[in-house]
Amino acid sequence: MQLELRKVSKKVGKEFHISDVSLTFEAGTLNILLGPTLSGKTSLMRLMAGLDQPSSGTVHFGGNDVTGVAVQKRNVAMVYQQFINYPNLSVFENIASPLRIAGVAGPEIKKQVAKVAALLKLENMLARSPQELSGGQQQRTALARALVKGADLVLLDEPLANLDYKLREELREELPRIFSATGSIFVYATTEPSEALLLGGNTASLHQGQVTQFGPTIEVFSRPQNLITARTLSDPPLNMLPVTKLNNRILFKSHLEIPVLGQLPQLPDDDYTIAFRPHHLYLHRTSDKAIAVKAKVAVTEITGSESYVHVDIAGIRWVLLAPGIHNFAVHETIEIFMDPDQFYVFDRNDALVVTPNAVANVE
Amino acid sequence: MIQKQVNQKAWFMVLPVFLLVAFSAVIPLMTVVNYSFQDTFGSNQFFWVGMDWFRDLMHSERFHDAFLRQIAFSSIILAIEIPLGIAIALAMPRKGWGVPVCLISMSLPLLIPWNVVGTIWQIFGRVDIGLLGHSLASMGIDYNYTQDPIAAWITIIVMDVWHWTSLVVLLSYAGLCSIPDAYYQAAKIDGASRIAVFRYIQLPKMQGVLLIAVLLRFMDSFMIYTEPFVITGGGPGNSTTFMSIDLVKMAVGQFDLGPAAAMSLVYFLIILLLSWIFYTVMSNVGEESKNGGA
Amino acid sequence: MAHITLKDIAHSYTGESDNPYDYALKELNLTWRDGGAYALLGPSGCGKTTLLNIISGLLTPTRGQVLFNDENVTRLPTEQRNIAQIFQFPVIYDTMTVFQNLAFPLKNRGRSKTEIEPRVIELARMLGLEKDLYTKAQHLTADAKQKISLGRGLIRQSVNAILFDEPLTVIDPQMKWELRSQLKYLHKQFGFTMIYVTHDQTEALTFADEVIVMYEGEIVQVGTPEALFERPEHTFVGYFIGSPGMNITPCELQGNRIVIEGHEITLDCTYTDQPSSAKIEVGIRPEYLRLAPPQEKGLPVKIIKIDDIGRHKIARVAVNERIFHVVMPEISAMTGDHASLAFDTAHTNIYVNDHLIAGERP
Structure with missing residues (x-):
């Protein structure tokens, strides 16, 4: 499975939120969208998910053109900056919810949830309600729900931004391991160069709706092809x-x-x-x-x-x-x-x- | 895998709405337009009169009076309900047991149908058996809405204020609740007075909902019919004959279909024009705050 | 300007109680010197914001007193304490221009126009806002808005203290640098007492002369950034400060020797014997560990992975089940799965029941 954006642009009013972006993400990879606020990270994710349609260009999934296909028909999962869980369901039911919607049988749900919960270290929290959890655990629950679907594409929009510094550090260290345990394409948006470097994978540096460079994160860091990429990847500033x-x-x-x-x-x-x-x-x-x-x-x-x-x-x-x-x-x-x-x-x-x-x- | 496909099914989904709108709005409207250019002497015989009815209407003193009465009424209603609504919303508690009590008592008037409100006040204000009317009379105040135009106006205004201020209160309250605590804390620290807090924090943050409140109250009061109709039927004399009452009198009472049709079209256009003005103002303000938030 | 004293302060959101668990803030005493730059650092829920609100007067403590200079202000409302506070999300008056925003606190205090104007212009220049003075504040970016919030505090030259409640949360990383250094510069220029609340160690350490580390409603250490880094008094401080945090591993202690997983290391200091029931741990920063080829002296370790994070590399290595993080220089090559882990014994700390103990130098 492969996600490909071909010359995708998104125009809202007179403004280009995304202009002429071509990117290819392979299955089982972590791809980071790095750029400051309003550089187009979220817009790009919405296009990948099918929540928005591009003004021009096409989106291909596994070789098929999926440009007009609604988000419900794509196998996509998304995790947001805010911890979004169903407050009246237990952690188990929260994680199980996408499987229930898909009509998966009870025993199979149990098996799947247990597997993902183990991956995210939530085994002991399954009976609790999300409000009883810490921010980090709530975000783990949201992440588990995204993973349990077995989605082809998992989009994470600054998932650690609302967490404490130390919790971020812990999750950052775990995420690459969690990602590599599934075969999905992960797309991860962040404003922080240090986060991108800690996560590794590939990085697309974004600036005003354009991808200024795409490649292995450390490569983009050490061999920026243009000044704007070098600046985007520098914290402290270049x-x-x-x-x-x-x-x-x-x-x-x-x-x-x-x-x-x-x-x-x-x-x-x-x-x-x-x-x-x-x-x-x-x-x-x-x-x-x-x-x-x-x-x-x-x-x-x-x-x-x-x-x-x-x-x-x-x-x-x-x-x-x-x-x-x-x-x-x-x-x-x-x-x-x-x-x-x-x-x-x-x-x-x-x-x-x-x-x-x-x-x-x-x- | 999913293939991109052109999907035209959506049009069928829209069809019922199309039909519904056609039967409930477009066809009746066209009938009215049709009537407004014709005259009839009964027995379904119509003939073309062109713009005559519109010309008459524009020169009709009766229409002018009704229009001015209507503008005066809406202005008074807005001038009372908006500030009063904001004031009540400001006075409402922001947390604790008082919140549900206030919210429920505020929504009660909104649940009562128009004609019931009219009837309640009609009886309430009667000098012979009404609590209000009788009390006022026994205090020596000359109050009789069936005879005194001023008393009639006051009754209708008080009634509308009683009925609809809650809406403004609820909207304002929602606006107030969305202001983060940090703003009040910062204002305290900046040494802002109560008035400055209102002027620079609460009012700007309520702007959006207030415009909705103004729009709703304006349109509603501009179309008022039931209450004056139930209370005095537009009297005493023509003193509470607002545009809608005048229209009904003309159409149903006198059966002047042509002039009534012309008037309802003009009435409709006035409301459309005013709503458009409000809409433009509103979307401009919305745009401004959106840019600021980005 | 004032020095601030917190005397026996404790706070419970449910009111006076005998149950220590009800207290979001356990009893504490602190003195803040006039003109100092302080940071309150800790994870969410540690009571740092509660403490800040007690100082600003937005909360009245259940117990204890707040003194500004020697005046008891415990019951004084915020507006009479003469402090400024900058919040997590920028608070600006939308309908006002930048100029009016900055002038607002002075205008409220009835200052004349001739006094206000030069000060606003001077301050705007220092904040780098002079270009935008006459634009509506709501059209500016988050960092400019936060500068305005800060400016409204700085404009009053008489403030007792300026309090910051995670002020850089909504600011992009690159702008954080600019704002932070500007804040520090302004502190040096104005000399206000500044108290900065954050969960971000970089912000706390770079901003403050003295950092107060809080954990579960208690102060675990007060010290300079250097002290917190070199000699954390509690394992929590070791873990919380530094990225990655301090390596803390159980060990056996005998005089000047420790044994980790059967491997002996000789330390610079000699320690007194500890009771056998005590939990003894060794703490060392990843910066003070060095990986050498396996044949060299040191703990034999297995390399789990090495992450290149740009300006340096972070290695995760294991001695049996014990994991260590090692910070390696930018250009360093390590081949093979095995290496030797060398301790910089001058920077090795010993913890007994999570508290640092002092050794004796021979």
Whole structure:
């Protein structure tokens, strides 16, 4: 079974909520839709489910065009951000409800529910009512109901957003195991890059209704094809530096000259954006190639083991992530270091032209 | 696997509604339109008069009076019921045992049929046997709705307020209940006065339901018929002859089918026009809050 | 501005009771220094919001007193306490412009127009709202709305404290960074006492100078982010702070040696003997564990899986049934199923019945 969107667009009024999206999801895979609020995650899910019809383009399931087919006729399950359960039914009946609707026989229901409940660690909760459960357990129940159907396509719309941080962490760790235990196509929407990375699978980075890149999550993280994908995948935010290459010199305003090393000499003269992640900005010289810059500290955040130093350089805000505790005073000027081996370079159309050596060398 | 298919079955589902609407609305309306351009001297003989009835109507003092009376009545009703409804809703408890008590007592008037309300007040207000009328009379207040136009108006207005303010209350209350607690807490912290809380939190958040309330009350009061009919039959004199009563008098009482048809069309168009204005205002406001919420 | 003292505070939503289980907040004493940045951290239902509402005056505690400076404000209503509060969902006055929203608290207090205007404009500049000053607040994005809520608190220069109730819940991750750092910056600029309630450890640790960790209506630890990370006083703090949380594993303890699943590790400190009935556990952060090739010294472990989460990798390894999380550097290669697990003994803590015990350095 395979879900395929072919050039799907959704226009509401004059606005394109989804524009020209083509994606293919294979059976038994976890596919993450990553993007900020209003980037089109939910709209795209509704199109996949058949809750909405695309304005143009087609949706194919297992090779068949299902574009006009109503959601009731597709084998789809959905889990929402809110914990949606039947309040007057027990957890068992909640999980069993899709099977009851399908007219499955009693003993078979018991077997199926027991299997899913074990997978989601709900065995001891089956007799309770959903209101007696914690948020995490309620969401597990909703998830169990989606899984028990044996749906071909399971859509999860920010399912962990309403849970406590630690519960999220636990479920995130379990989800890939739960997903791999079924053969369904999972589509998982989230706004958090860290969640996508923890879950693994494939990620489609979304921006204003368009898919900017689709591939294995870690691949999208380490080899973003364009600036917007790199930014979508960065939390803390990506550090950026607009530069101009002119006659073998790379300049940022007149503040900074970047040595032309590695693949940089091959680039034609033009405007570029250099980008690198906060943990690739250092408080100490890490290599001979490192470039030192003077920056003014805006604020320092300490997490206990690491420090996020927010600095300003000629009107640009960067974040530096350093291990250990570093407490700088506001407006203090410090020296920071960047490593050209870790630079992503994007051209004036925001397309990737240079992959960092550090990433390129991994292969 | 599921195949995409063109499904035209849905049209058959819509057919009964089509027929129903045709028989209950379109055909009667067409008959009225037909009548409005013709005259008859009975025995089913009709002849074409063109726009005559409409022209007459536009110059008819009787129609003007009824129309002005109607506008005045609806304005008074809105001016009383909307603020009063909001005030009662604001005063209602937000939690505890008082909630069901208030809600039930508020919905009671709404459950009583129009003509029963009319009859209740008709008897209630009688000077000879009515509790209200007799009490007022014995207090020396000159109150007699069958003779005094002002008394008749007051009776009908009080009756309508009694009957329909609950609707505004319930709608406003629903609007108020949907305001999260955080808003009130923030207002307290910002040092907002009671009036500021109403002006900047409650009123904006109630806007949607209030527009529905205004629309419903306007349309209903504009079409009022049963109550004045039961109480005074449009009197004393013509003082409570609202448009619908006038229409019925003309159509059924005098059997002037042509003019009555013309009038009912004009009446219909007025309501349609006003409803359209309300609808436009309402959907604009809705659009605005939707954008804000996104 | 004021320092805040909570004296013997306890709260039960069902009123005075002898049953300790009725208390959403068990008896506690706390002092908050003027101008400090504090965070109340804990899972939902731990009583952190109850505590916040007691400070703001939205709740009156069943027992105890709230003091602002040395004035007892326990029975004072919210509006007389002169505090500001920012809620989970942005509260803005829809019909007003951004300017009017920011000016509202001053206007309510009868300040003159000439006083209000420059302050609103100055504050809007600091918040980055100057472009939108004259647009209707309801048309803005969630993060801008939350800035307005914050601005309404900051505009009154005399506030005793600014309270935050999970203010970043509805904000996108990238905007969270901007808002958080701006909040911290504003704190340094204005010097208000700020109390921040959250279940998100990153928010709590990055915001606060001092974090109060709560669990089931009780305070389990008060400390700097560093202390909470390095030396959690309770296993709950170890588990709750850090992502993944601290590895906590039963062990046997003898002087300066511990035995985990039959493997001995020598620690830096020596501990006194514990009663045999005590539950003894060793706690170590995933950041202080290191995976080495199997032939090197350390606990022999089986690698269950390694997740690459971008800036580092997280390995799940097992010694028999005991699972450990290990944080590995971004570029690190580990081949095979087996490895050796090395402990950084300087950062290894011992817990007896869930509480940290101190050892003696030789």
